Amino acid sequence: MNLLMRKQWGWLTSGLALALIFLLAVATIKPIGVSTQFVILDGIVMDAIAPATVVQDDTAKKGYSSPNAYLNKSGGKYAKSVAKPMNYSFVFVLAMIAGGFIASRMQSARDKDAQRQNRTMPPVWRARFGDSSGVRHVVSFIGGVLVLFGARLAGGCTSGHMMSGMMQTSVSGYLFALGAFAAAIPVAFFIYKNIKE
Amino acid sequence: MDIVLAIVLGLIFGFVLQKVGAANPQKIINMLRLRDLHLMKAILLGIGVSSLVLFTLLAVGVVPASHISVKASYVGVVVGGVLLGIGWAIAGFCPGTGVVAAGAGRKDALSFIAGGLLGALLYMLVYGQIKSTALFDDLGAKSTLAATGNESYPALLGDMPSLAVAGGIALVFIVLAFVLPEADASS
Numbered sequence: 001m002n003l004l005m006r007k008q009w010g011w012l013t014s015g016l017a018l019a020l021i022f023l024l025a026v027a028t029i030k031p032i033g034v035s036t037q038f039v040i041l042d043g044i045v046m047d048a049i050a051p052a053t054v055v056q057d058d059t060a061k062k063g064y065s066s067p068n069a070y071l072n073k074s075g076g077k078y079a080k081s082v083a084k085p086m087n088y089s090f091v092f093v094l095a096m097i098a099g100g101f102i103a104s105r106m107q108s109a110r111d112k113d114a115q116r117q118n119r120t121m122p123p124v125w126r127a128r129f130g131d132s133s134g135v136r137h138v139v140s141f142i143g144g145v146l147v148l149f150g151a152r153l154a155g156g157c158t159s160g161h162m163m164s165g166m167m168q169t170s171v172s173g174y175l176f177a178l179g180a181f182a183a184a185i186p187v188a189f190f191i192y193k194n195i196k197e
Numbered sequence: 198m199d200i201v202l203a204i205v206l207g208l209i210f211g212f213v214l215q216k217v218g219a220a221n222p223q224k225i226i227n228m229l230r231l232r233d234l235h236l237m238k239a240i241l242l243g244i245g246v247s248s249l250v251l252f253t254l255l256a257v258g259v260v261p262a263s264h265i266s267v268k269a270s271y272v273g274v275v276v277g278g279v280l281l282g283i284g285w286a287i288a289g290f291c292p293g294t295g296v297v298a299a300g301a302g303r304k305d306a307l308s309f310i311a312g313g314l315l316g317a318l319l320y321m322l323v324y325g326q327i328k329s330t331a332l333f334d335d336l337g338a339k340s341t342l343a344a345t346g347n348e349s350y351p352a353l354l355g356d357m358p359s360l361a362v363a364g365g366i367a368l369v370f371i372v373l374a375f376v377l378p379e380a381d382a383s384s
């Protein structure tokens with residue numbers, strides 16, 4: 001119980017916990033992936049605004065089709081998920097939000113206070129760019145655009161490509177990790193310089 | 198049944214990402230600046246141990262090979278990885294950890310998710326135009342290094358025993374996890 005309440009686990013516990021959940025997922029259903037669900041949510045919103053975004057289509061392999069080439073790809077696989085959001089992958093990501101909420105509730109009052117202070121800006125950001133939360137939100141937004149555009153181009157993200165992929169020794173997982181770290185490490189050094197935080 | 202599993206596994210995954218510190222942009226940024234390798238060690242160990250156990254369970258038939266799902270390799274995997282890496286470094290979130298951080302009450306995770314929804318939308322809109330470009334040139338199709346037993350995914354080192362290949366790679370990850378220093382000596 002003590003372990004569940006701790007703010008953060010040591011690297012050994014963390015690594016074993018990550019291994020366990022990625023294994024549980026592939027043993028019971030399929031490997032974990034997240035970034036596709038951003039497309040599904042976009043599709044759900046688009047379909048609510050313009051109901052012809054996804055239509056039932058018995059000639060499509062998955063039973064649904066879309067005038068959008070991406071939603072229509074793979075026999076309407078994404079179109080079907082948009083039409084039926086109560087599917088495994090979408091519910092999985094919704095449950096992740098609840099998991100993060102529960103984990104952050106289950107920690108000491110002192111840890112919660114420390115966390116509350118840094119809810120918008122990590123300390124390293126504050127030390128480098130000052131106290132404007134507006135700037136942080138704009139940059140976080142731009143980061144989000146790049147991350148999800150990149151993840152969709154790559155066909156997966158840190159969960160699907162890097163963790164699940166390399167677990168299965170997928171060539172695509174190694175290629176993705178190579179691209180991601182080769183860009184992320186120099187960019188992090190360039191942006192944050194020698195900030196001591 | 199699948200939905201129950203989605204809820205249980207999603208809850209555990211969100212809980213774990215928060216507790217390992219992956220949903221904290223401070224930890225991500227300092228991992229990428231090579232100042233705090235706590236997460237890097239955890240990720241390496243996680244991949245190594247899960248891979249070793251997965252290939253063992255595949256070999257003894259506990260996990261059916263049909264559960265394996267390998268993604269295709271093409272130029273866009275590397276280019277997309279680079280774009281994601283840039284955004285990852287500037288925001289400190291990736292898709293999964295951004296979602297979990299929002300659940301944990303981080304406000305900057307909400308702007309990240311809003312940006313993410315726009316990024317995914319932009320991709321949906323341009324996909325039709327880029328799908329026939331060199332971005333989708335093949336770099337090895339849906340291949341793995343070790344044989345998974347699933348006929349859909351060719352193994353580059355399929356002539357060797359799969360447990361030896363996957364186990365060897367896993368061992369490299371696990372050893373790296375143990376030998377990397379947790380914090381940069383200069384910080």
